[in-house]
Amino acid sequence: MSSTQHEIDPALVAGNRRPMAGYGAEHFLWDVKDGVATITLNRPDRKNPLTFASYAELRDLFHQLKWASDVHAVVVVGAGGNFCSGGDVHEIIGPLVQLKVPELLMFTRMTGELVKMMRACPQPIIAAVDGVCAGAGAIMAMSSDMRLGTARSKTAFLFNRVGLAGCDMGACAILPRLVGQGRASELLYTGRSLGGEEGERWGFFNRLCEPDALLADAQKLAADLVAGPSFANGITKTMLHQEWAMTIEQAIEAEAQAQAICMLTEDFSRAYHAFVAKQKPVFKGN
Structure with missing residues (x-):
């Protein structure tokens, strides 16, 4: 990239x-x-x-x-x-x-x-x-x-x-x-x-x-x-709050969309490459 x-x-x-x-x-x-x-x-x-x-x-x-x-x-x-x-x-x-x-x-x-x-x-x-x-x-x-x-x-x-x-x-x-x-x-x-x-x-x-x-x-x-994936942590907090007013079906779909967004982050890629290299990932929140 x-x-x-x-x-x-x-x-x-x-x-x-x-x-x-x-x-x-x-x-x-x-x-x-x-x-x-x-x-x-x-x-x-x-x-x-x-x-x-x-x-x-x-x-x-x-x-x-x-x-x-x-x-x-x-x-x-x-x-x-x-x-x-x-x-x-x-x-x-x-x-x-x-x-x-x-x-x-x-x-x-x-x-x-x-x-x-x-x-x-x-x-x-x-x-x-x-x-x-x-x-x-x-x-x-x-x-x-x-x-x-x-x-x-x-x-x-x-x-x-x-x-x-x-x-x-x-x-x-x-x-x-x-x-x-x-x-x-x-x-x-x-x-x-x-x-x-x-x-x-x-x-x-x-x-x-x-x-x-x-x-x-x-x-x-x-x-x-x-030190963790701060963007993903923000998504977790958002979903913990929003899902109080959702059915289980709505929550599962909302989480599917939220997780797909997190999979586009560079932190997700960093975690994968660190795992392959048997290293601890260094997250940068993006």
Whole structure:
């Protein structure tokens, strides 16, 4: 295959691919290294609660990741030994009780958009969960593709405990798919905390880590994903999400089409030639 066949119109690239390492986050910490982006919720004195502004910035950032050329996996972690305590009581909960329905719906749709953007971005997202993981924090962990926890982590979908329904930000759709309908019902009806060891048994956590090693383990997992066929990983994430609404027959056909596209990638060819040469393939995401 000649090199000219690999050339792409620069205007097309400019409109569809852009680096994100230089993104200047305002409401959390942002770092990109070797294809792994780390988002650190950084209000440790309050157990890293979200505000109207941080909700919006997270929503917009995950949306922008669709076009990131230098981010192939994302780690979300909290500072100071806790993940996220949910919406800030003083900066969100207090103002909400003063609002009318149109403004309340504006807020709930904004929070739901964060979940939509997390599910829609092509990069696998790994939540590194230690300590308190409550309310919207639990939702962000739930919405990630994988979750690493610690024995001391406490995950609570506590909406019921503040007089709200458990059906918040997609919880009634996503949580049962992770832990089962009965267990999800228990968490959403009672708002009780799910401990780390119990969360691993239930399948909410992929595995538990030592607190001091949690971030490094999450970043190592992310790096392993980055070293894999990142284009194909994006297709896998897309199909995992889209097939929730498909019949088995529709899913099989959709996967046939998706896999045929992946067979056109150079990573697929690289894997074959590496196998023939008895070598480990070096994937480049194209």
